[in-house]
Amino acid sequence: MSAPLPQSLAAPNQRPPAGHAGLWFDKFCHVWSAEWQVDSPAKLDWIRTVTGHKIGSEELIREYATRAAALVRAAGGQTLYFKTTSRFATGLGREHPIENGFVWHPVLGVPYLPGSSVKGLVHAWARTWIGADPAAVSRIFGGERSEHIGSVIFHDVLPTQPIKLQADVMTPHYGPYYEDKSGQTAPGDWHSPVPIPFLAVADAQPFLFALSPRTRSAQDEADCRQAAEWLKDALIELGAGAKTSVGYGRFVPDREAEAALKKAEETAAKAAREAEEKAAFEAGLANLSPLARELRKYARDQQWETNSAAFKQQGVREQWMARLEADPQPDAIKFFGELIEKHDKGILQDPDRKEGKKNKPAYKETSIAIAKRWLALSKP
Numbered sequence: 001m002s003a004p005l006p007q008s009l010a011a012p013n014q015r016p017p018a019g020h021a022g023l024w025f026d027k028f029c030h031v032w033s034a035e036w037q038v039d040s041p042a043k044l045d046w047i048r049t050v051t052g053h054k055i056g057s058e059e060l061i062r063e064y065a066t067r068a069a070a071l072v073r074a075a076g077g078q079t080l081y082f083k084t085t086s087r088f089a090t091g092l093g094r095e096h097p098i099e100n101g102f103v104w105h106p107v108l109g110v111p112y113l114p115g116s117s118v119k120g121l122v123h124a125w126a127r128t129w130i131g132a133d134p135a136a137v138s139r140i141f142g143g144e145r146s147e148h149i150g151s152v153i154f155h156d157v158l159p160t161q162p163i164k165l166q167a168d169v170m171t172p173h174y175g176p177y178y179e180d181k182s183g184q185t186a187p188g189d190w191h192s193p194v195p196i197p198f199l200a201v202a203d204a205q206p207f208l209f210a211l212s213p214r215t216r217s218a219q220d221e222a223d224c225r226q227a228a229e230w231l232k233d234a235l236i237e238l239g240a241g242a243k244t245s246v247g248y249g250r251f252v253p254d255r256e257a258e259a260a261l262k263k264a265e266e267t268a269a270k271a272a273r274e275a276e277e278k279a280a281f282e283a284g285l286a287n288l289s290p291l292a293r294e295l296r297k298y299a300r301d302q303q304w305e306t307n308s309a310a311f312k313q314q315g316v317r318e319q320w321m322a323r324l325e326a327d328p329q330p331d332a333i334k335f336f337g338e339l340i341e342k343h344d345k346g347i348l349q350d351p352d353r354k355e356g357k358k359n360k361p362a363y364k365e366t367s368i369a370i371a372k373r374w375l376a377l378s379k380p
Contacts, residue, residue: 014049021055022104025199029097043098044197047167051199054162056110064108065160065208066265072155076221077212078228081160081258082235082251087168088201089242089249090117100198105158111165111201113157113240118209122154122227125234132230140223151223155210157240160257164202170243171195200248206257209235292332295320299339308343317370325377333378340371347371 015024031042069079090113094101105112123141126132142150172178174187175194211227213220232253234240239249281300285293298304304311311317317340324333341348344367351371353362361368 018057020109021050022102022106022109025050025102026096026104031098044167044169046098047197047199051165051167054164056108056159056162058162060108061110061159061161062261062264064158065261066268068155068158068210069208069261070265070269072210072212075212076216076224077153077210078224079258080209080211080228080231081206081254081261082209083206083254083257084201084203084250085252086203086239086247086250087166088203088205088240089168089198090201092198092242098198099196102199105156108158110159110163112159113207115154115156117240118157118231119150119154121234121238121240122230125238126230129238130230130233136223136226139219140227149214151214151220152227153212153214154227155212157207157209160206160208160261163205166200166202167197168200169195169197206254207251208257208261288331289329291323291327291329292335295332295335299335304339305342311339311343312367317366321370321373321377325373328377333374337374337378340367340374344371348375351375 013030015021015028025046029046031046072079088111090111091103092100094103096102103111103114119141123137126140127134127137140150140152142148171193173189173193174191176185176191177187179185209231211224211231213224235251238244239247240251241249243249281296285296288296299311302310320336324336337348344363346353347363347367348371351363351368354360355362363371
């Protein structure tokens with residue numbers, strides 16, 4: 001068993017609100033006695049220091065989940081959104097001063113399931129429970145003696161939002177029977193049950209499962225899809241984590257979380273595109289005259305290139321034409337001409353063009369005036 005925190009360090013009695021729950025739970029245990037022992041009530045008290053409120057930063061978790069999903073999709077992989085329907089225990093076998101440990105993500109400070117555990121779960125389902133094709137099993141998971149690596153990568157499972165934890169208790173009735181390796185002790189009802197508290201994830205908590213193909217070959221991508229189907233069935237039928245034989249770790253698909261995360265991913269992608277477009281726009285201004293830079297920024301802000309009404313708003317073109325006539329910068333004049341032509345096709349070739357049986361002007365009077373002023377300004 002790992003030694004608790006020495007009492008001389010005077011650790012705080014409560015976890016800081018923004019503190020890393022995993023570091024607190026694993027490193028700052030201070031409920032032990034002088035004999036380096038922790039009794040059951042104290043164990044339960046320590047577990048409750050991370051229950052009663054959700055764990056993890058919503059912003060960081062959402063950012064991680066969004067980026068992870070985008071990465072997996074870009075690699076041709078599969079993302080599965082599930083939520084717990086029962087309590088979920090992970091890492092109970094890890095050493096801890098209160099006897100039962102817990103697995104915490106080292107960065108996010110939330111419970112997670114290592115990818116190796118997911119791989120073991122799916123492997124057991126495919127090989128033992130449904131008797132899948134041995135060749136496919138060997139190809140997807142790798143040879144038992146490591147002759148080759150598997151064609152599918154199983155990623156760590158992390159929540160998609162802050163997680164609620166709960167204190168739970170297991171009560172083995174035959175402790176002496178289990179502890180006696182010699183087999184001389186019988187599992188009788190005269191043994192005293194010993195309650196052992198432990199930490200678990202509550203039900204209805206959302207998690208992201210992700211798989212990706214080892215390569216972008218058609219075979220590996222097909223294997224990834226197959227492994228995803230096996231994973232769906234295994235989560236529902238077998239469950240994940242510890243104590244699945246007594247109903248822990250059951251999952252069902254979570255459509256709501258999937259929709260929310262996809263929306264967040266789309267928002268992040270849009271923001272990234274806009275940032276790239278802005279950077280490219282700013283880079284394109286570097287070699288322009290001051291007037292041309294100002295004109296292009298104004299045109300972008302007012303959406304002149306796509307909004308004809310904004311470009312033709314009363315007095316706007318006249319104001320810019322006056323500035324161009326006062327400071328005739330060739331690059332600014334050229335761009336303004338492109339805008340004129342964009343919203344009145346052909347006007348710079350023939351501003352006085354007539355059309356229809358009544359031989360009416362093809363363009364409005366204000367547009368004709370602007371075009372003629374521009375043509376006069378653009379002459380060599």
